[in-house]
Amino acid sequence: MSNQKDPQRRPQTATPGWPDIFAALAAEASDGRLKTFYEAGCVAPETPLAEVPLVAMDFETTGLDPNQHSIVSIGLVPLSLVRIYSRDARHWVVRPLLPLHQQSVTIHGITHTEIDQAPDLTEIIGDLLSALAGKVVIVHHRGIERPFLDVAMQWRLGEGIRFPVIDTMAIEAQVNPQRRPNWLRRLQGQRPLSIRLPDSRTRYGLPHYAPHHALSDALASAELFQAQVQHHFSPHTPIGELWY
Amino acid sequence: MQAELIEIRNHLSQHEPFDELPDETLDMISSQVEVAYYRAGTDISEFDQPSTDLFYIRSGAVDIFRRSGELYNRLGEGDIFGQFGLMMKKTVRFPARALEDTLLYCIPGDVFQELWKTHDSFADFVEIEDRTRLRTAVSRRQKSNELMNVRVTRLISRPPITAPDTIRLQEAARIMTHEGVSALLLMDESRTPHTMAGIITDRDLRTRALTEALPSETPVADIMSSDLISIRSDAYLFEAMLTMLHNNVHHLPVVEKGQPRGIIGLSDIVRYESQSTLFVVSNIYRQKDVKGLKAVSKDVSLSFVRMVNEDANSHMIGSAMAGIGRSFCQRLLELGEEQLGPPPVPYCFMALGSMARDEQLIVTDQDNAMVLDDAFDPAQHDEYFKALAKFVSDGLAACGYSYCTGDIMATNAKWRQPLRVWKEYFTDWIENPEAQSLLHSNIFFDLAGIHGETAFTDTLKQLVAEKASRSRRFLAMLARNALNRTPPLGFFRTFVMEEGGEHNKTINLKRRGTAPLSDLIRVHTLACGSTAQNTFERLKAVAETRLLPEGSAENLRDALEFIAIVRIRHQALAIEAGRAPNNSVRPEDLSSFERRNLKDAFQVLSNGQKFLRYRYHAPTGRP
Incomplete structure (x- = not known):
């Protein structure tokens, strides 16, 4: 996974910051929906976490490569550091552009009928962007949601999308620097610490949720982020220390 | 379009008072829930704050206090709190603090008011529960009631991980690691529907596969436990606890209509049982020597007192204490075998009297015996078994199980005999009975194999059952x-x-x-x-x-x-x-x-x- 190649990399707070990038992109964007999204702006990097509107997002996809595979479903749930708001949770099944492999159908629990009746991403993009507008997105493993959405929008609108994300998997890697046992411990049978979503949740006493449902996974990441902040950070931590 | 949060809805639907609400009401509640995480030790609500929500514990544990700061109640998964403030004065009456890392589902006050007004079962629950809880101080009953009232299905968090019984060791280990489980159910897929063929656990991998350095391509069927101990899905937690104690297993498949629905682990119940019997048992298996066991034995009377205070019945207490006693024997035998080497011929360590009857209490002496394989040759083998018997007997005495005054212990050569001789003993007692000698052998008619070839003991039980009735x-x-x-x-x-x-x-x-x-x-x-x-x-x-x-x-x-x-x-x-x-x-x-x-x-x-x-x-x- 891409982020494991750069565990030492610290998020950048240097210029140009995300607020500036958003302002520039708002001027450039030609699609109205995208323009509105950028115009909602982005919080300054020094904003304390407690004041940042957040939204946890998860995609189910037909594979791992944004250039070959396609989005099947999107789940998102807004939150703050103290509460996760299920009344504003959203879940969409969208029609992938590529034929659905039998394999992934069983994993996601989504049937062909559901897929056939599902809208194309274009039809829900306005709703999706307005749910994200003004908020900072939380994902578990940043190699999926942002690149997939970027490619999907380039494909459909001719222009991609950029936005900051908080990566709960990267946080797990960062707070467990010793997670790969040295050769002696490996010899004694110690395994590397898993930073997958279910395993990470277990370390904070969070319950087991059935995996591979976009909305459940979004909720799972949202809970994990609340737990991580209470254990390792503080409400005063500037968002710029955590986003990518 | 409102998105359904299936995880929230399903969990609510399994617990009172939500389990009796209609589906559309549950949909409404789960779409209004706010989720909040509290790290252990943090305050959830403080006295006289405005009451905003009804709190539902999704995972973790919460302490509820009186205004005076005295502990009033301790709640766990599926319990609710905060209803008193919502019903009465709109301010928090009983402050709450997270005892463990806790995940709460917060049901907004207006949703609570609506449920309270429209659903009688819900209103009854929140009102009556509160009145009775007011009367009890820290309700210890609560916990024991959970053991006796909560069904095992409550502990199932996911379907069991299964694999065909034809796979190899390496594949089994890979699946267990990948799924993050400590037990894997093996299915006989040659039958329709598939039936459970066995189970393999982390402990099996360690003790059977690794210590014997089995090749990774060994069929898993060679080391799995095929005499599966399982439990029905409608059983209560205490039955699961007794089953684990009695059979010395740490994982129980939960079976519904012949099919596995999930696996519950010792640790799942230990959480419910709040540091009681099973906690002592799991502690026993972690000890590396007699000194360690002796230290653990000090907890035995504490857990006895706790069970009594929790209003457990005599069957539960007797079984729990016998389970602890068996665990001491088993661990001592494991330690003895580590020290003396593997037994030269198969044997069964047999408990007699109250331990065999699962009716042990706190003041008790040790009554035990050894049934050896018929290939036993005293000249060659007895030195080993004598030493092992002595090790166990001395160890038990150190842990508070005093020596049997009647010398009914495996250290006595008379009670350390091959199966053939034991059959003769029982046949003689039954076919040529004399009142006086029967007085002394009475205790042998309560017997249980607790370590090794327990089939030997089963043979003896069968023999007794057949001959005695005639x-x-x-x-x-x-x-x-x-x-x-x-x-x-x-x-x-x-x-x-x-x-x-x-x-x-x-x-x-x-x-x-x-x-x-x-x-x-x-x-x-x-x-x-x-x-x-x-x-x-x-x-x-x-x-x-x-x-x-x-x-x-x-x-x-x-x-x-x-x-x-x-x-x-x-x-x-x-x-x-x-x-x-x-x-x-x-x-x-x-x-x-x-x-x-x-x-x-x-x-x-x-x-x-x-x-x-x-x-x-x-x-x-x-x-």
């Missing part, structure tokens, strides 16, 4: 012995007390109560050819035959439970007061309720003995 003379002798100890009741239903000595003017609840009751029930059990060992189980087996008059089995069960629980409470009180527990109570220390019921119970025993004399033509009362 030997009228044996049953008559046994019945006669069972009449030796009479209940302490005088002609006018007055208590007859022991005279003189340390226990002057007391009643011995064991000698005059529980022991003659188990003696009596043992005779009926052997007569009906049952292999049951626990006295309550034996009564069930007997009740299924026509051996006893109508209603008699129920009366005996109630009498046994009552005498046993008075005895247990008496011992718990002594421990709490720092005195040595014993079996002798003074009638004036009993409440009038206890005295009255105790007399009734002794009367049942007396009637039971009269029937026993008549039924088996037992020669005379006292020898």
Whole structure:
């Protein structure tokens, strides 16, 4: 996974910051929906976490490569550091552009009928962007949601999308620097610490949720982020220390 | 479009008072829930803050306090709090703090008000629960009620991970690592529907595969446990606890209509049981030497007292204490085998008496024996088994299980014999019975294999069950012995007390109560050819035959439970007061309720003995 190649990399707070990038992109964007999204702006990097509107997002996809595979479903749930708001949770099944492999159908629990009746991403993009507008997105493993959405929008609108994300998997890697046992411990049978979503949740006493449902996974990441902040950070931590 | 949060909805639907609400109401609630995480030790709500939500514990544990700061209640998964403030004054009455890392589902106040107004079952629950909880101080009952009222399905968090029983070790290990589980169910896929063929656990991988350095391509079927111990999905937590204790397993598949629904682990129940019996047991298996075991043994009387205070019944307490005793034996045998090397021939370590009956209490000595393989050659092998028996016996003594005064221990060469000799012993006892010698061998008719080739013990149980029911003379002798100890009741239903000595003017609840009751029930059990060992189980087996008059089995069960629980409470009180527990109570220390019921119970025993004399033509009362 891409982020494991750069565990030492610290998020950048240097210029140009995300607020500036958003302002520039708002001027450039030609699609109205995208323009509105950028115009909602982005919080300054020094904003304390407690004041940042957040939204946890998860995609189910037909594979791992944004250039070959396609989005099947999107789940998102807004939150703050103290509460996760299920009344504003959203879940969409969208029609992938590529034929659905039998394999992934069983994993996601989504049937062909559901897929056939599902809208194309274009039809829900306005709703999706307005749910994200003004908020900072939380994902578990940043190699999926942002690149997939970027490619999907380039494909459909001719222009991609950029936005900051908080990566709960990267946080797990960062707070467990010793997670790969040295050769002696490996010899004694110690395994590397898993930073997958279910395993990470277990370390904070969070319950087991059935995996591979976009909305459940979004909720799972949202809970994990609340737990991580209470254990390792503080409400005063500037968002710029955590986003990518 | 509102998105359905399936995880929230499903969990709510499994717990009171939400389980009785209609589907659309549950949909509405789960779409309004706000989720909040609280790290252990943080305050959730403080006194006199405005009440905003009804809190539902999704995972973790929460302490509820009185205004004075005194602990009022301790809640766990599926419990709710905050309703009192919402119903009354709109401010928090009972502050709450996270005891463990806790995930809460917060149901907004207006949703609560609507549920309260529209759903009677919901209103009843939140109102009545609160009134009763007010009366109880820190409700310890709550926890024990959970053990007795909560079904095992509550602990299932995911479907079991399964694999075909044809896979290799390496594949099994890979699946377990990938799924993050400590037990894997193996299925026989040659049948439709697939049936459970066995289970393999982390412990199996360590003790069977790694220590013997088995190649990774070994078929998993070679090391899996194929005599699967499982539990029905409608069983209660305490049944799961007893099953684990009795069989020394740490994982139980939960089975519904022949199909596995999930696996529950020792650790799942330990959480429910809040540091009690199973906690002690899991601690025993972690000890590396006798010194460590001795340290753990100090917790045994604490967990005994805790169970008594939690209102567990005598069956639960007896089984739990026997489970602890078995675990000490098993761990000592493992340690002994580590020290002395693997046994030269197969053997079975056998518990006798109260441990075998799952009726052990806190004051107890060790009664055990060894059944060796018929290939046993004293000259070659006995040195090993003698040393092992001594190691275990000394270890047990160090852990508070005093040496048996009658020398019924595996250290005695007479009780360390091959299966063939044991068969002769039992055959002789049954076919050539003599009252006096039977008195001493009585204890061998309560037996349980607890380590090694338990099939040896099963063979002996089977032999006893078959031969005993056919030997009228044996049953008559046994019945006669069972009449030796009479209940302490005088002609006018007055208590007859022991005279003189340390226990002057007391009643011995064991000698005059529980022991003659188990003696009596043992005779009926052997007569009906049952292999049951626990006295309550034996009564069930007997009740299924026509051996006893109508209603008699129920009366005996109630009498046994009552005498046993008075005895247990008496011992718990002594421990709490720092005195040595014993079996002798003074009638004036009993409440009038206890005295009255105790007399009734002794009367049942007396009637039971009269029937026993008549039924088996037992020669005379006292020898």
